[in-house]
Amino acid sequence: xxxxxxxxxxxxxxxxxxxAVGEPLLEIETDKVTMEVEAEASGTLLAALHPExxxxxxxxxxxxxxxxxxxxxxxxxxxxxxxxxxxxxEDENADEDDQAAxxxxxxLSSSPAPARAPDGRVPATPAxxxxxxERGLDLARVTPSHPxxxxxxxxxxxxxxxxxxxxxxxxxxxxxxxxLALDGSGCGGKVTAADITRAVAGRPRRVPLSGMRRLIAERxxxxxxxxxxxxLALSADVTDLFAWRERRKRAGGSVPSVNDAVLYxxxxxxxxxxxxxxxxxxxxxxxxPDVNLGVAVAVDNGLVVPVLRGAQRLTLDAxxxxxxxxxAQARAGKLPPDAYLGGTFTVTNLGMLGIAHFTxxxxxxxxxxxxxxAAEERPVRRGGRTVWRTSLPLCLTHDxxxxxxxxxxxxxxxxxxSLENWRxx
Numbered sequence: 001x002x003x004x005x006x007x008x009x010x011x012x013x014x015x016x017x018x019x020a021v022g023e024p025l026l027e028i029e030t031d032k033v034t035m036e037v038e039a040e041a042s043g044t045l046l047a048a049l050h051p052e053x054x055x056x057x058x059x060x061x062x063x064x065x066x067x068x069x070x071x072x073x074x075x076x077x078x079x080x081x082x083x084x085x086x087x088x089x090e091d092e093n094a095d096e097d098d099q100a101a102x103x104x105x106x107x108l109s110s111s112p113a114p115a116r117a118p119d120g121r122v123p124a125t126p127a128x129x130x131x132x133x134e135r136g137l138d139l140a141r142v143t144p145s146h147p148x149x150x151x152x153x154x155x156x157x158x159x160x161x162x163x164x165x166x167x168x169x170x171x172x173x174x175x176x177x178x179x180l181a182l183d184g185s186g187c188g189g190k191v192t193a194a195d196i197t198r199a200v201a202g203r204p205r206r207v208p209l210s211g212m213r214r215l216i217a218e219r220x221x222x223x224x225x226x227x228x229x230x231x232l233a234l235s236a237d238v239t240d241l242f243a244w245r246e247r248r249k250r251a252g253g254s255v256p257s258v259n260d261a262v263l264y265x266x267x268x269x270x271x272x273x274x275x276x277x278x279x280x281x282x283x284x285x286x287x288x289p290d291v292n293l294g295v296a297v298a299v300d301n302g303l304v305v306p307v308l309r310g311a312q313r314l315t316l317d318a319x320x321x322x323x324x325x326x327x328a329q330a331r332a333g334k335l336p337p338d339a340y341l342g343g344t345f346t347v348t349n350l351g352m353l354g355i356a357h358f359t360x361x362x363x364x365x366x367x368x369x370x371x372x373x374a375a376e377e378r379p380v381r382r383g384g385r386t387v388w389r390t391s392l393p394l395c396l397t398h399d400x401x402x403x404x405x406x407x408x409x410x411x412x413x414x415x416x417x418s419l420e421n422w423r424x425x
Contacts, residue, residue: 003030003337007211008054008062012036013045019065026062031215033304034333041065046072124151131156138178163190171196175203212302223362228400231359232408235391236416238375242390244422256320258392259349262372264319264425265418267291267311270345273411277344279365280402294343294363295323297330305363306330307343316425351375351392360397367402370415371395392419 007029013019024036025045043065050056064072122139124132128151132139137156144151164172164179168191172179175196182199184191209217223229241261248255256264270277274287291312294305306326311319329335346363349372360371373393380389394415398408 003058005055005057006030008050008052010052011048015045015047017045019045031211044068127153128156165192167193168196175200210301216302220361223364227362229362229397230400231395231397232412233395235393236419237389238392238419239390241422256316260320264316265415269411269414271312275403276368276411278367280367281365285402288344292342292344294346296348297327299331304330306335306339362397368398
């Protein structure tokens with residue numbers, strides 16, 4: 001419901017194709033998942049109003065279905081963020097060489113730049129645009145000679161005559177550079193590949209934020225900006241838990257992971273600590289009856305947090321099966337959007353990456369998050385002798401507006417006790 005825009009990733013049907021009700025029409029990318037949009041009626045795809053790659057506001061019409069030969073209604077759409085076709089200033093057969101009474105020479109100076117179309121592109125005839133593309137010229141740097149502000153072939157041709165080696169032109173196009181804006185080091189000022197290489201060296205690589213990465217940035221900034229958080233850390237002795245898992249492995253069948261055991265212990269503890277199984281919204285603390293555990297999952301382009309609902313009612317094996325299936329579907333991008341809504345507490349695990357300690361960031365409006373670190377063997381003095389025990393570091397970040405340090409510590413020690421006194425559930 002918080003989604004404001006979506007990206008059209010791929011059209012599965014083309015204008016003129018016959019479409020059956022329920023048949024996928026296109027793929028869209030939301031902030032979290034890529035999903036198919038199905039046809040709500042049968043008919044013919046009359047028009048696709050946005051190209052692939054376009055970022056389109058929600059509620060915007062993206063296509064028309066109808067009967068063959070039917071003309072779709074005229075639609076005024078809000079502009080998407082993707083480039084739209086160039087504005088046609090004149091017909092392709094227009095005379096490129098019509099002479100004006102007076103005509104300024106083309107240049108790369110800062111004197112009047114060509115007017116831009118609403119989509120941001122420089123108006124130009126097809127021939128001028130084609131020559132500029134072939135020669136790697138930036139049309140925005142060419143001065144138009146015609147009163148209408150559109151570039152003609154005669155405006156571009158003098159600049160195209162400036163000498164740029166073919167390799168330099170290809171490298172410039174790949175790097176998005178205008179080779180004519182550079183000082184050439186070749187014979188007679190020719191721009192060479194070495195000039196392009198020097199210009200590219202040291203330039204940062206710009207990586208635009210994806211929808212998911214942008215959402216993560218916004219939510220993490222919101223968390224740090226508005227939540228006065230604090231982090232508590234301790235270690236649990238999980239030697240008995242590891243030994244129990246080894247016995248389960250020898251017995252055959254599926255074995256819950258250490259993270260599954262943490263989820264199970266957390267779900268039981270949250271039933272006793274309602275302020276940690278809560279959200280802070282509009283100045284109120286909402287304590288939820290169900291434990292809906294968010295599980296942080298790293299995916300190729302970011303991080304998602306699917307929710308395990310009613311975790312306090314599940315057995316360890318049932319919780320393990322649910323977590324395994326949910327994480328696999330999240331990584332494959334197959335979970336529906338509502339699978340990420342309604343979390344009341346989050347567990348994030350960096351132990352598999354060898355992290356000994358970190359500070360988890362709360363996922364608002366939740367009031368706390370637990371970080372699980374890498375287990376390690378440590379020497380411990382017991383009964384006058386040194387023994388090796390397995391220790392699991394845990395880090396709890398809590399919202400100090402709702403949870404004081406003592407309450408957070410009590411919850412963390414409750415989880416620790418469950419893990420240390422492990423018995424087969």
